[in-house]
Structures are given as structure tokens and as C-alpha cells.
Amino acid sequence: MMAVTDIKNAPKKALRDTYGEMLVKLGKEDPDMVVLDADLSESTKTHKFHITFPDRFFNAGIAEQNMLGLSAGFAYTGRTVYASSFAIFLSGRAWEIIRQQIAYNGLNVKLVASHGGVSVGQDGASHQMNEDIAIMRALPNMNVIVPADSVEMEKVLEKVHYMKEPFYIRMGREKFPVIMPVDYEFELGKGFLLKEGDDVSVIACGVMVSIALQAAYELEEEGISVEVVNMASIKPIDRELIKQTATKTGAVVTSEEHSVIGGLGSAVSEVLSEEGCNAVLVRHGIEDRFALSGPAWEVMDELGLSVSGLKSKIRQALSKKCQK
Amino acid sequence: MVDFDRLEKIARELRKEIINMVYNAQSGHPGGSLSAIDILTVLYFGGVLRYDPNNPDKEDRDRFILSKGHASPALYSVLSYAGYFPREELSTYRKTKGFALDGYSRLQGHPAWQHNKHGAPGVEASTGSLGQGLSVGIGQALSIKLWGKDSRVYVMLGDGEIQEGMVWEAVMFAGHHRVDNLCAILDNNNLQIDGDVREIVNIHPLKEKFEAFGWHVVDIDGHDHKQIYDAFMKAKATKGKPAVIIARTVKGKGVSFMENNFKWHGVAPSREDYERALAELTV
Numbered sequence: 001m002m003a004v005t006d007i008k009n010a011p012k013k014a015l016r017d018t019y020g021e022m023l024v025k026l027g028k029e030d031p032d033m034v035v036l037d038a039d040l041s042e043s044t045k046t047h048k049f050h051i052t053f054p055d056r057f058f059n060a061g062i063a064e065q066n067m068l069g070l071s072a073g074f075a076y077t078g079r080t081v082y083a084s085s086f087a088i089f090l091s092g093r094a095w096e097i098i099r100q101q102i103a104y105n106g107l108n109v110k111l112v113a114s115h116g117g118v119s120v121g122q123d124g125a126s127h128q129m130n131e132d133i134a135i136m137r138a139l140p141n142m143n144v145i146v147p148a149d150s151v152e153m154e155k156v157l158e159k160v161h162y163m164k165e166p167f168y169i170r171m172g173r174e175k176f177p178v179i180m181p182v183d184y185e186f187e188l189g190k191g192f193l194l195k196e197g198d199d200v201s202v203i204a205c206g207v208m209v210s211i212a213l214q215a216a217y218e219l220e221e222e223g224i225s226v227e228v229v230n231m232a233s234i235k236p237i238d239r240e241l242i243k244q245t246a247t248k249t250g251a252v253v254t255s256e257e258h259s260v261i262g263g264l265g266s267a268v269s270e271v272l273s274e275e276g277c278n279a280v281l282v283r284h285g286i287e288d289r290f291a292l293s294g295p296a297w298e299v300m301d302e303l304g305l306s307v308s309g310l311k312s313k314i315r316q317a318l319s320k321k322c323q324k
Numbered sequence: 325m326v327d328f329d330r331l332e333k334i335a336r337e338l339r340k341e342i343i344n345m346v347y348n349a350q351s352g353h354p355g356g357s358l359s360a361i362d363i364l365t366v367l368y369f370g371g372v373l374r375y376d377p378n379n380p381d382k383e384d385r386d387r388f389i390l391s392k393g394h395a396s397p398a399l400y401s402v403l404s405y406a407g408y409f410p411r412e413e414l415s416t417y418r419k420t421k422g423f424a425l426d427g428y429s430r431l432q433g434h435p436a437w438q439h440n441k442h443g444a445p446g447v448e449a450s451t452g453s454l455g456q457g458l459s460v461g462i463g464q465a466l467s468i469k470l471w472g473k474d475s476r477v478y479v480m481l482g483d484g485e486i487q488e489g490m491v492w493e494a495v496m497f498a499g500h501h502r503v504d505n506l507c508a509i510l511d512n513n514n515l516q517i518d519g520d521v522r523e524i525v526n527i528h529p530l531k532e533k534f535e536a537f538g539w540h541v542v543d544i545d546g547h548d549h550k551q552i553y554d555a556f557m558k559a560k561a562t563k564g565k566p567a568v569i570i571a572r573t574v575k576g577k578g579v580s581f582m583e584n585n586f587k588w589h590g591v592a593p594s595r596e597d598y599e600r601a602l603a604e605l606t607v
Contacts, residue, residue, distance in 0.1 A: 034467070065490040066497055069456050070459050070463035070466070073449075073460040076460065077467040097459075100452070
């Protein structure tokens with residue numbers, strides 16, 4: 001299996017487009033499946049399911065709490081349920097209903113969030129969700145997945161559709177470069193080694209995986225050997241792979257379009273400290289702050305969620321490693 | 325023919341069970357359990373709810389959700405009396421140990437779904453955090469309709485509970501979708517933890533509010549079994565819209581010193597109060 005190496009020229013696709021297509025495909029396979037949205041179906045792409053299966057689609061209107069209560073109701077009767085909205089409203093507005101109904105009872109509800117992170121861009125801080133991985137990860141029974149591209153999104157949905165458990169699956173708004181090998185298979189609790197390296201490991205999720213690959217190839221030319229791991233399955237997380245790569249390189253950089261508090265960086269640091277790995281850690285993500293309005297990739301640049309931003313974190317990790 | 329004398333006797337026995345459970349646990353909510361118990365008695369033992377305690381997952385069953393989950397002593401005593409689990413298990417209410425597969429109690433402080441590992445048979449949804457049960461009930465009702473089944477869903481709410489905004493999202497949604505296999509029951513006992521509902525944040529007028537959202541409203545005395553039964557029949561006969569039974573009730577009903585006293589919302593009786601309460605209910 002080969003990852004795409006020419007990131008700049010890789011084809012791009014939005015994960016939510018894949019989501020919309022997959023809902024229709026899964027809806028044909030599974031007559032008990034229902035889909036809910038809260039007045040954002042054109043944006044989340046659940047409207048594709050709505051058009052194909054109007055009887056099995058329910059629009060709650062601008063009422064996320066009720067949408068998740070309804071989702072639980074459907075799941076209690078044995079249905080497979082998909083509920084979607086922007087990440088901020090899906091996970092934030094209705095968190096306690098997710099906790100009490102969906103997580104506590106291990107209900108078969110797939111919470112698929114679009115517009116996660118700051119890449120919703122111009123809508124600004126009110127719509128940018130940078131804390132969802134943290135708050136969803138803390139819920140017992142909840143699985144948390146952040147796919148890197150549309151190939152992985154498709155593989156994730158194929159796999160989790162028939163697992164009767166709660167999932168939180170996070171997508172960005174923008175088109176992401178397609179970088180995963182076509183024969184890739186997603187496995188819950190497993191990370192994927194995209195590129196081998198010796199000096200430093202980058203463990204990334206979501207859009208930061210393609211940025212990490214680009215950074216790795218550029219640093220290669222400077223003689224720095226970077227290993228890149230795609231950690232889409234944040235909960236459960238791949239402890240073995242983290243241990244392996246950290247032990248091998250002795251320096252880990254986590255990279256995510258999420259707060260450095262509570263997300264992938266925290267999850268990896270928990271493993272490193274508990275496993276007693278002898279490796280330095282630098283967390284690359286959104287510092288403890290709110291972001292701002294602007295075109296998506298400009299906002300990403302401002303926050304350092306860019307190839308150059310990640311490269312400087314990688315150098316920081318290397319110098320920390322040398323100081324040890 | 326409904327045997328109302330029998331229902332009266334059952335309700336009195338269940339009131340004793342409620343007092344026993346809360347006294348035994350030295351924790352729980354007697355007031356709102358006693359206001360709700362007549363409605364639950366008629367629902368489960370008056371031939372209204374279709375259920376089978378020997379097969380709690382039976383496909384064509386009706387479903388009851390106690391959205392005001394703190395009235396769990398009322399629900400547990402009813403489920404036990406109906407035969408879902410033995411009476412002895414009631415002594416595990418709010419206790420650590422009990423009859424779940426892992427040795428812990430299935431009678432959690434607030435009800436847990438029957439397929440939750442700490443849930444009791446017959447419990448159709450986990451509740452306790454207020455305001456969620458109606459949305460859950462609507463989801464179940466729509467799912468049942470989508471399968472073309474004729475089962476009905478009943479959801480009991482507290483009057484203080486409807487201060488939760490999520491309730492009104494659900495009320496609006498059910499009216500819009502004309503969910504007519506759904507019947508909500510409002511246990512309108514006028515009291516919440518901090519005092520009189522009308523003084524804390526007034527919820528009235530109720531009838532006009534529900535009607536404005538497209539619901540059929542039935543207003544009754546929530547301790548009169550005949551009125552409760554008739555209200556359930558009217559709700560069942562309502563087509564094209566959801567129905568709500570606004571049941572005027574008395575918090576602590578049946579135990580004189582608990583009646584209309586918000587201090588008995590979530591307090592367990594002392595030995596002396598326990599004996600007085602049982603003596604009153606034994607007459």
C-alpha cells in the first residue's frame with residue numbers, strides 16, 4: 001500500500017460529499033437505517049439521503065437537543081441512526097443529551113459532524129469547533145474517529161455501519177487532498193503508518209495528515225527523516241503503534257485541527273506517559289484560544305496549522321530530543 | 325369493564341411500596357412518586373398499556389417512558405407489581421449491590437434502560453436528566469409508525485420539568501409531524517424543588533400552549549381513576565395529532581404530611597415519619 005507522495009497535485013474531495021454518497025449506498029443495504037439533521041442538510045450532505053429515502057429522513061429544524069433525543073428514540077427501537085449537524089452544534093449544543101441517552105446506553109447512533117475545526121473559515125469563532133474531540137472522548141462508550149480524507153471516510157463508514165455502538169465521526173468543511181492508498185482498510189483502534197522515518201514521528205488526524213506528509217517530504221530534502229502516522233481512530237487509540245514509533249524515533253509531534261487541550265495530543269501524551277516511553281512530545285494544534293473569521297486556509301495559516309507551522313514544531317521536537 | 329375498586333387497592337399498595345423504598349434507601353423522591361402513582365396504576369393495571377412482563381422486548385408492545393425519572397420509586401413499584409421482577413428486588417433501590425449480571429443494582433436512582441447493564445426490565449429509556457423523555461418517545465413513536473405497527477408510546481412529564489427548553493422543541497416537532505400514536509401525561513403537582521412552579525417560573529396557561537402547537541388536550545383530576553381511564557381512551561381515539569393529558573395532582577398524595585409540601589420532593593422519611601405514613605396508607 002502506497003500513500004500519495006505528490007500532495008500538492010493530489011485530487012481533492014470534501015469528506016461530506018463522500019458521506020452523502022455513502023448514506024445513500026448504506027440506505028439501500030439497510031432498510032432499518034434512518035438519518036436526522038437539524039436544518040443543515042445541504043451543508044452536511046444528508047440531503048442526498050433525504051432525496052432518495054424521504055420517509056427515513058427527519059429534519060428536526062434548528063433544534064439539536066430534540067434531534068438527539070429523537071435519534072435515541074429511533075435507536076432504542078433497534079434502528080441504525082445517523083445524526084448530523086455542524087460539529088459545534090452536534091457535539092456542543094446537545095452534549096448532555098448525547099451523554100444521557102446515546103453514550104450511557106451504548107445506542108447505535110452515528111454522530112457525524114461536518115465543519116469541525118477552524119476550516120469553516122469565514123463564519124468565525126461562533127461556528128468553529130475546536131473542542132469536540134476532547135468532550136466526546138471523555139464520554140464512556142463513545143468511539144471517536146477523525147478521518148484524513150474521502151477514501152478513509154468511505155472505509156470508516158463501511159466498517160462502523162454494522163457496529164451497533166455510538167460513534168462520533170468528525171469531518172472538516174473543505175476539500176482535503178486524497179492521500180490514503182486505495183486498498184486501505186480502516187480498523188477501529190488502529191493507526192496507519194503512512195511514511196517511515198527515523199528522526200521524529202508525526203502522529204496526525206484529519207486534514208493535518210496530508211499537511212504532515214507534505215512537511216515530511218520537504219524536511220526529507222534537508223536530511224531530516226520523518227515518520228508519519230495517521231491516527232484516525234482517536235478512541236480507542238492504537239497504543240502499540242504509538243509506543244513503537246515513539247521508541248523508534250524518540251521524538252513525537254501530534255498534529256490536529258483542534259485545541260491542544262484534550263484532543264489527539266492529549267490522547268497520545270496519555271499513552272506515552274503511561275507506557276513510560278522515552279520520547280519528547282510537542283503538541284501541534286490550536287493553542288488555548290478562540291480563532292477568527294477569514295478564508296479557511298488563511299485562518300489555518302494564521303494559527304500555524306500549515307506545512308511551515310508543523311515544520312517548526314518538528315524542529316522544536318528535534319532540538320528537545322538533542323538537549324536530552 | 326374496568327374494576328376500579330381493584331385499581332384503588334393496587335394504588336394503595338404501590339404507595340406503601342414507594343414509602344418503603346425511599347425509607348429503606350434513605351434517599352429518593354417520595355412527593356413526585358405519590359403524585360404520579362394513580363396515573364401509572366391505571367395505565368398498567370387498567371388495561372390501557374399493552375405489555376408482557378415475560379417478554380419485555382415483545383415487538384408489538386406499547387411503551388412507557390418516565391421522563392420525570394426521579395419518580396423512579398413509582399415506576400419500579402409498578403414494574404414489580406406487573407411481574408417484570410420480584411418484589412424483593414425493590415429493596416435494592418438506590419443500593420450499590422443488587423440483581424444486575426455484574427452484581428450491582430438494576431434499580432438505579434433514576435431509571436436506566438432495560439438493555440443498559442444496570443437497567444431494570446420494562447424500562448424503555450434512561451431518564452433522570454429532565455426534559456429528554458418526550459423527544460425520545462417521539463423517536464420511538466415515529467420508528468413504530470415507519471414499521472407500520474400500531475403500538476403506542478406514553479411519556480410522563482413533570483410540570484416543573486417543562487421549564488426545560490428541549491421539551492418545547494419536542495412539543496413543536498410532534499405537533500408538526502402529527503404523531504398520533506404518542507400520548508404525553510403532565511403530572512401537574514404545582515411544586516418543584518425550590519417551591520411553587522407558578523412562583524419560580526410560571527408555566528401556565530398549559531392547555532392553550534399545547535393547543536397552539538397542534539396537540540389535543542385532556543384536562544383531568546390525576547387522582548380520579550375513572551377520569552384517568554377516560555382520558556387515556558380519549559387520547560387513543562385522537563387521530564392526526566398527539567395528545568396530552570394534563571393531570572391535576574397533589575404532590576405527596578395519600579400521606580397527609582407530605583401533601584402539597586415541596587420539602588418532600590427529595591427527602592427520605594425518618595423512622596417516625598415512615599411509621600406515620602404507613603399507618604395512614606394502611607387504613
